[in-house]
Amino acid sequence: MDNHHNITARPRNKFWFAFFVLFFFWYLLIYGSDWSSLPGLSSVSRQQQQQQQQNPIESVDNRQNSLDSISVNPKSDDDVAKEKNASVVFDVNDNSIENVTVEEQKTTKNNEIEDLAAVEKELEPLLPKQDDEDEEEDSVVKKRRARKPCAGRYIYVHDLPTRFNDDYIKQCKLLNKWHDMCQYFANDGLGENLGNPQRLFQRSAWYVTHQFSLDVIFHDRMKQYECLTNDSSKAAAVYVPYYGGFDVARFLWDPYNTSVKDADSVELFRLLRSRPEWDAMGGKDHFIVSGRIAWDFHRAGGGDDEWGNKLLLMPESQNVTMVTIESSPWDKNDFAIPYPTYFHPSSDDQVYEWQNKMRRQKRRALFSACSLRAIRSLGRSTSIDSGCIPVFFHPGSAYIQYLWHLPKDFSSYSVLIPEGDVKNKKVSIDSVLSRIPSSKVSAMREKVIKLIPSVIYADPRARLEKLDDAFDLAIKGVVERVDSLRKEMKEGRNYSDEFDSEYSWKYYAFGTTEPHEWDNYFKRYR
Ligand SMILES: *[C@@H]1O[C@H](CO)[C@@H](O)[C@H](O)[C@H]1NC(C)=O
Ligand SMILES: *[C@@H]1O[C@H](CO)[C@@H](O)[C@H](O)[C@H]1NC(C)=O
Ligand SMILES: *[C@@H]1O[C@H](CO)[C@@H](O)[C@H](O)[C@H]1NC(C)=O
Ligand SMILES: *[C@@H]1O[C@H](CO)[C@@H](O)[C@H](O)[C@H]1NC(C)=O
Ligand SMILES: *[C@@H]1O[C@H](CO)[C@@H](O)[C@H](O)[C@H]1NC(C)=O
Ligand SMILES: *[C@@H]1O[C@H](CO)[C@@H](O)[C@H](O)[C@H]1NC(C)=O
Numbered sequence: 001m002d003n004h005h006n007i008t009a010r011p012r013n014k015f016w017f018a019f020f021v022l023f024f025f026w027y028l029l030i031y032g033s034d035w036s037s038l039p040g041l042s043s044v045s046r047q048q049q050q051q052q053q054q055n056p057i058e059s060v061d062n063r064q065n066s067l068d069s070i071s072v073n074p075k076s077d078d079d080v081a082k083e084k085n086a087s088v089v090f091d092v093n094d095n096s097i098e099n100v101t102v103e104e105q106k107t108t109k110n111n112e113i114e115d116l117a118a119v120e121k122e123l124e125p126l127l128p129k130q131d132d133e134d135e136e137e138d139s140v141v142k143k144r145r146a147r148k149p150c151a152g153r154y155i156y157v158h159d160l161p162t163r164f165n166d167d168y169i170k171q172c173k174l175l176n177k178w179h180d181m182c183q184y185f186a187n188d189g190l191g192e193n194l195g196n197p198q199r200l201f202q203r204s205a206w207y208v209t210h211q212f213s214l215d216v217i218f219h220d221r222m223k224q225y226e227c228l229t230n231d232s233s234k235a236a237a238v239y240v241p242y243y244g245g246f247d248v249a250r251f252l253w254d255p256y257n258t259s260v261k262d263a264d265s266v267e268l269f270r271l272l273r274s275r276p277e278w279d280a281m282g283g284k285d286h287f288i289v290s291g292r293i294a295w296d297f298h299r300a301g302g303g304d305d306e307w308g309n310k311l312l313l314m315p316e317s318q319n320v321t322m323v324t325i326e327s328s329p330w331d332k333n334d335f336a337i338p339y340p341t342y343f344h345p346s347s348d349d350q351v352y353e354w355q356n357k358m359r360r361q362k363r364r365a366l367f368s369a370c371s372l373r374a375i376r377s378l379g380r381s382t383s384i385d386s387g388c389i390p391v392f393f394h395p396g397s398a399y400i401q402y403l404w405h406l407p408k409d410f411s412s413y414s415v416l417i418p419e420g421d422v423k424n425k426k427v428s429i430d431s432v433l434s435r436i437p438s439s440k441v442s443a444m445r446e447k448v449i450k451l452i453p454s455v456i457y458a459d460p461r462a463r464l465e466k467l468d469d470a471f472d473l474a475i476k477g478v479v480e481r482v483d484s485l486r487k488e489m490k491e492g493r494n495y496s497d498e499f500d501s502e503y504s505w506k507y508y509a510f511g512t513t514e515p516h517e518w519d520n521y522f523k524r525y526r
Contacts, residue, residue: 165242343452
């Protein structure tokens with residue numbers, strides 16, 4: 001394999017280099033009318049740099065600016081100031097970089113970024129990857145990128161002080177008053193390996209994962225994401241690796257005053273606002289993932305003994321996309337992604353194997369009602385059957401929660417029996433379920449089994465090749481949301497502020513705030 005690669009690499013490089021030069025001239029032709037805005041040319045790979053030095057293009061400008069020269073990590077105030085000043089960098093497929101000053105670009109920047117992204121998207125399958133790095137690069141990453149190019153889904157990760165993430169893990173003994181949480185941080189947040197008791201599971205891939213561990217699991221998955229960038233101007237969204245769930249967990253059970261409970265979220269937003277990345281969209285391209293339910297960040301009153309902190313109520317949170325494991329139906333800015341389950345496959349095959357195991361399993365009961373928070377149980381097992389068809393008693397349990405992860409045709413994979421009807425004994429659960437024809441039941445079961453990859457988090461130390469897991473779908477959801485906010489801002493419009501937040505649940509689920517048959521479920525006294 002390697003030999004073969006070496007033999008073909010050279011001529012291919014020449015071809016691609018010629019292609020690159022042509023592309024470059026074409027690019028200058030289109031974007032180069034204002035030459036003053038193209039002060040520097042540079043390249044990323046050493047090979048390309050050498051080639052450029054022997055090339056007449058060089059004479060345009062000889063200043064070499066490499067990616068390394070753009071510090072994007074928060075270091076000192078000095079760094080921040082420099083960064084603000086310095087440059088916006090466009091990276092055309094990592095091969096040529098234009099370094100353009102902010103002042104000169106302000107008016108056209110957005111257009112160009114979009115046009116460039118479009119060009120990049122078109123050319124990505126054609127343009128060469130950097131060969132030096134290619135050889136070292138994980139082949140799964142290559143395959144993933146070939147299947148789904150990075151253009152339009154790059155993520156920039158904020159480099160936060162450890163106070164906002166790792167330090168909470170060091171305080172794991174404080175995270176739960178009654179229970180030592182430290183064991184759950186083993187294996188990149190997956191917890192201890194479960195093994196395979198009674199051969200219920202598979203040999204690997206099962207862990208004793210805590211339901212509130214998503215902060216760290218998500219961050220660790222992000223570290224392996226195949227489309228990271230250090231250039232925030234190129235990023236589709238900005239991830240803020242703040243473990244908000246662990247932050248608030250420290251103060252839930254004892255009487256702490258509100259200034260203590262809110263200290264880190266206040267400080268976090270102060271820090272984010274001071275960073276140049278915030279200015280691009282007033283934080284509207286930022287997102288935070290907190291592995292607890294929205295209500296823990298929604299302190300109702302000002303009293304010290306009220307539950308939770310006010311993370312979701314702060315002005316900055318109205319711009320940032322806040323991702324939790326259960327969102328509020330009445331909030332515009334928080335979105336739910338699935339709870340972490342026990343199942344963390346490290347390959348597609350482990351997922352297929354589990355799906356097949358579920359298919360083979362005989363169901364003794366037609367339906368086994370999963371818990372109300374059924375999504376958690378799609379992968380969590382033993383007491384609860386995996387692959388069971390969820391029965392919901394409230395659309396708020398899943399349908400309007402996991403919008404990025406579950407299909408909109410709810411009845412294709414689940415049953416909704418209104419809780420009021422059950423309480424008033426208007427219907428019996430048994431009779432509703434037994435009336436569903438068995439062919440429909442089989443179809444639903446198959447659909448549920450197909451949904452398994454969408455609601456589980458792969459092992460952060462590995463990658464799935466073909467399947468998208470809950471993390472991938474979350475990124476997709478965030479990127480689409482930020483894209484639409486970006487578009488709105490560009491058009492000077494404000495759709496997302498135009499509807500009453502009371503109707504957020506139906507605006508996001510159905511794209512309208514028109515009356516809906518579920519309105520009764522979401523009425524509340526204001
Ligand atoms: C930023 O640019 C201005 C002029 O454009 C200059 O006076 C100032 O020193 C620069 N600041 C830094 C930190 O480079
Ligand atoms: C290009 O970017 C680098 C790093 O930010 C900066 O030091 C340099 O002054 C910039 N070049 C020009 C010509 O603006
Ligand atoms: C971003 O910069 C850091 C520190 O210089 C480096 O370790 C990392 O590999 C870079 N990431 C990407 C995607 O270029
Ligand atoms: C809150 O509690 C902390 C630590 O106990 C204390 O230092 C601080 O003064 C208190 N703040 C208020 C406003 O009571
Ligand atoms: C939120 O974004 C808007 C731009 O859409 C901006 O004007 C506002 O200052 C931002 N809010 C905060 C707290 O930064
Ligand atoms: C959008 O509208 C809301 C009020 O509906 C307003 O507070 C906000 O500043 C507006 N944002 C922009 C960017 O116009």
